[in-house]
Amino acid sequence: MITVTGATGNIGRTLVGLLTEAGEEVVAVSRQPQPAGPAAGVRWAQADIGTGVGLRPALEGARALFLLMGGELNSRGESPAALVDMATEAGVERIVLVSSQVSATRPEALSHARLREFEAAVRASGRDFTILRPGGFASNAFAWAETVRAQRTIFAPFGDVALPVIDPADIAAVAAAALREDGHAGRAYELTGPELISPRQQAAVISEALGEEVTFVELSREDAHARMARFMPEQVVTGTLDVLGVPLPAERRTSPDVEAVLHRPANSFGAWVARNLPAFR
Numbered sequence: 518m519i520t521v522t523g524a525t526g527n528i529g530r531t532l533v534g535l536l537t538e539a540g541e542e543v544v545a546v547s548r549q550p551q552p553a554g555p556a557a558g559v560r561w562a563q564a565d566i567g568t569g570v571g572l573r574p575a576l577e578g579a580r581a582l583f584l585l586m587g588g589e590l591n592s593r594g595e596s597p598a599a600l601v602d603m604a605t606e607a608g609v610e611r612i613v614l615v616s617s618q619v620s621a622t623r624p625e626a627l628s629h630a631r632l633r634e635f636e637a638a639v640r641a642s643g644r645d646f647t648i649l650r651p652g653g654f655a656s657n658a659f660a661w662a663e664t665v666r667a668q669r670t671i672f673a674p675f676g677d678v679a680l681p682v683i684d685p686a687d688i689a690a691v692a693a694a695a696l697r698e699d700g701h702a703g704r705a706y707e708l709t710g711p712e713l714i715s716p717r718q719q720a721a722v723i724s725e726a727l728g729e730e731v732t733f734v735e736l737s738r739e740d741a742h743a744r745m746a747r748f749m750p751e752q753v754v755t756g757t758l759d760v761l762g763v764p765l766p767a768e769r770r771t772s773p774d775v776e777a778v779l780h781r782p783a784n785s786f787g788a789w790v791a792r793n794l795p796a797f798r
Contacts, residue, residue, distance in 0.1 A: 518542045518578050519696055520609075522566050523585035525549045527656045528615065531689035532583060533559060539697060544575045569595035569603060576607035581696045585615045586635060597631070597638040604642075611645040611702070613695045615688065618652040618707055619760060622767045628756025636705075645702035647695040652709045652768065653760070655682045655789040658719060665797045670732045671720045674741035675762045679713035681771045684784035686792075691778045707772040711783045719786055723797055726790050738762060 519536055523529040524545035536543050537558040546562045564571025566586070576582065582604050604612060616632045623629065639646040661671045688708055695701040714722075717733050724731035736744070738758055745754045760768060775783035790797075 518544060519581045519583065520544045520546060520575050520579040521583045522546045522572070523583075523587050523615075524561075526585065526587055527654065527685035528689045528692070529583070529585060531686050532692050535689060535693040536696070539693070541697065544579065546572065546575045566600065567595055569600055572600065573603060573607070576604055576609060579604075579607065579609050581611040581613070582609045583613050583615075583692055583696060584635070584639070586631070597635040598641075601635075601638040601642050605644055609644060611647075611696065612639050612642060613647045613649065613692050614639050615649050615651070615692070616705075618650045618709075618768060619756065621650055621705070621707070622765050623756070623760075626756050626759075627752045647701045647703075648705040649688060649691060649695070650705060650707050651683045651688050652707075653680050653682045655684045655710065655784075655786050656793075657682070658723070658786075658790070659793075659796060661720075661723075662796045665723065665727075665731055668732075669727075669729060670734060671716070671723070672734045672736050673716040673720075674736045674738055674758070675715075676717040676733060676735040677715050678762060678764065679715040679718065680761070680764055680769060681709035681711070681713050682719075682786055683708050683710050683775075684786075684789045686789075687775050687779070687783050691775060694778050701778075706774040706778065708775055709770070709772045709783065711771060711785055713769060713771070714786050722787050722790055726787070726794050727797060 519541050521529055521533055524533050525547040533543055533545050537556045543559045544562055545559050546564050548565050562575040566572045614635055616636050617629055619626055619629045620632050636648055664670050720731050720733040
């Protein structure tokens with residue numbers, strides 16, 4: 518049995534499907550209620566893993582754990598060591614953790630301090646572990662969906678700064694391999710898309726897919742900061758804008774790890790848009 522946290526998110530939803538298609542029994546953990554029409558082989562557990570207590574029953578009998586601390590849990594919540602200890606006490610043999618590329622490229626960044634603590638905890642667990650360090654997500658473009666639908670306009674900062682954004686479906690596929698296959702223990706995979714693409718270029722891809730003009734409006738850093746601060750902690754806003762606006766050479770590099778694990782190229786941003794086009798119509 519494999520326990521998957523964040524099971525209704527961009528990564529977890531796809532991962533649950535990949536695992537059940539492969540014949541695995543899955544316990545899907547989410548703070549959200551069970552979705553309609555659950556797949557065969559999936560047991561849903563509604564729990565807040567930020568407190569830890571709710572996760573304990575979902576670990577009983579699990580041989581592997583997919584650990585995703587999304588949203589505000591990246592900055593606060595249960596101690597990383599306590600959560601990992603809970604998993605090892607339950608008999609989990611393998612842990613796959615979603616961290617961030619920034620954990621390696623900016624090891625002093627306050628915005629990613631908690632993820633670095635989780636990395637340290639899984640390394641010290643005595644269990645097989647794999648750390649996934651994705652760069653920026655292609656799915657961050659969902660933040661533009663409302664203004665694309667209403668105004669055919671995208672507002673974003675740093676319009677011509679290009680980064681190799683990763684399709685969350687590729688993160689899920691790498692996670693499925695690490696959870697099910699041998700040969701990934703002790704590895705830290707840097708996960709990126711196959712190409713550098715700027716926000717302005719992303720807008721052009723969405724425009725072409727829709728068959729309609731989508732206008733790109735570049736925000737100042739200050740305006741972007743004000744918008745992001747409505748739903749993100751201050752240190753996360755600052756850290757994110759630093760990466761988006763002044764990326765380090767390592768953050769602009771396309772990694773071979775997706776292809777090495779999956780034996781196929783990473784998905785392009787255009788492929789992600791094609792799958793998710795209804796969100797922008």
